[in-house]
Ligand SMILES: [Zn+2]
């Protein structure tokens with residue numbers, strides 16, 4: 001044995017350096033491994049970090065090396081995950097420790113005591129009588145056994161109510177060990193495939209069997225049965241002793257998918273934000289120990305510490321929520337492709353409206369396309385009706401907000417005892433309050449954003465920072481009582497619809513009502529059980545929900561997103577309209593979609609309404625190529641922010657000089673004030689770098705580092721966003 005001390009490089013959640021050097025006490029010499037979570041002294045503090053390397057070597061000179069002081073033997077990242085995280089930290093330009101902190105849940109890092117998991121199982125054969133409320137809870141419970149915390153969330157109820165149901169014999173509440181017996185009662189899914197589904201499954205299965213790393217793009221219209229393809233492939237991977245990652249943009253809004261997964265497989269973890277710290281820690285350890293076969297979760301589930309991942313599935317791959325908007329600013333779909341390449345396994349991206357990036361990759365031959373064009377249950381996609389609101393205003397001889405077509409059809413829905421969904425992607429009563437005497441517009445004192453009027457609360461609110469206050473009676477600028485509201489939000493839309501259609505009961509689902517009533521689960525459950533004729537909501541109603549009685553979907557101000565200063569505006573509008581259109585008529589009755597817009601000639605709308613995705617994609621890709629945007633360019637955004645406008649400007653311009661010096665062919669837009677130049681009391685400047693590709697964008701960042709990097713300046717924060725999605 002050598003006399004040299006055992007030295008470990010430890011990544012700590014701090015910006016800047018990737019790792020710090022510590023001595024490993026001899027008591028840990030045999031047990032400590034790379035990927036282990038340890039406690040280390042840092043100045044006067046004690047912090048947690050992860051061991052990156054460990055070896056016997058000369059201790060560094062120039063400072064006193066300190067000892068690792070604690071070790072959590074139960075938290076060890078597998079080497080393949082550590083490799084992915086190292087790749088991510090380099091690509092997205094944060095420290096290894098910062099990336100690790102984003103990838104490993106805090107309760108795991110901080111050593112939360114695992115909590116014994118309690119499961120709730122529905123007795124599906126139960127036929128006794130329950131109170132109306134108990135019955136509603138029972139109906140809402142998934143058939144498969146569910147974690148207690150999740151059951152409470154899904155059924156919008158409490159432990160006390162579930163205990164009452166258990167007393168009545170309608171559910172059983174047990175600990176983890178007894179799951180197997182309960183599961184025997186769970187409903188099994190039928191496995192009849194369409195030819196298209198079979199081809200998709202066989203093609204991916206070939207790559208699985210050959211151990212080939214291959215990205216697949218499963219392009220399937222809404223209702224074409226993508227989930228069955230996912231689950232069948234997952235079953236193959238699990239049978240081969242490997243594990244499956246299923247990423248979703250959003251868990252709370254897709255309860256049906258989670259329920260199907262739980263029905264089909266035994267050892268499943270559905271990761272969501274409703275977990276207690278102890279449950280989260282327990283799940284993580286089970287995954288790491290190989291006791292879980294399939295993880296369902298949002299973007300951070302990509303970092304589930306599986307010992308042998310065999311397949312990664314990214315559902316709704318076009319969704320923007322895969323991009324994390326704080327450090328580490330990774331994109332989970334993009335990172336999933338990298339991970340699958342490193343592991344030598346297939347990755348399956350699914351969508352009815354694939355992102356332009358993925359379509360481009362498929363056209364370049366990097367992804368293989370699998371198409372599902374038919375809907376086994378839902379019949380034909382409805383042909384949406386596009387209404388020109390300029391003509392509508394002319395015909396109604398007033399500033400019309402709801403077209404006659406939509407109102408007529410809502411009346412029919414009401415008469416037929418069916419249901420409707422009306423979508424408007426803006427909450428509150430009115431987005432603008434301004435003075436008719438002097439023209440002053442109410443805006444947030446902390447942001448460069450106009451305040452939204454909320455009539456129910458009689459308040460004005462900033463939707464960016466949350467600041468709110470009472471609705472003023474007089475104009476704060478000229479003191480005249482002449483404040484008026486302009487524009488339409490969901491609150492006003494719901495009121496108008498109820499007033500225009502006699503007897504129509506309207507339920508509103510947006511961030512406001514969800515906050516008031518504790519969760520969408522309750523609202524969706526109410527709508528599903530027929531508590532209202534019409535659901536009015538923001539885009540959260542557009543995600544993955546199936547309501548069999550919905551035969552009408554309306555989209556109000558469908559072109560609203562097109563005016564945003566964002567090169568993806570058209571793509572998002574197209575996806576939203578196409579996705580929502582796919583939600584109507586998924587049951588046995590045919591559906592209708594009514595789309596209201598002022599700019600009815602916009603290609604994004606026309607193509608979505610006419611079911612012409614290829615026409616849209618071709619035209620949009622051409623524009624992206626012409627103007628040098630992804631997928632034909634690599635983008636980097638620098639954002640400077642701080643309390644002093646002068647300082648922010650000074651530092652941004654100074655850093656901008658360095659960026660320009662190393663540009664070497666990259667286009668540098670800015671630095672200039674951001675579109676939202678003042679947000680949450682911070683002044684903001686930004687610069688956008690356009691490089692020929694993602695590779696040349698990385699080379700640009702290397703040149704920035706080689707030139708000394710962007711020097712830290714007091715009071716000004718600079719954020720680097722690689723492949724940004726937010727550009728305002
Ligand atoms: Zn005024």
Ligand SMILES: [Zn+2]
Nearest residue numbers: 444447462465
């Ligand atoms: Zn604000």
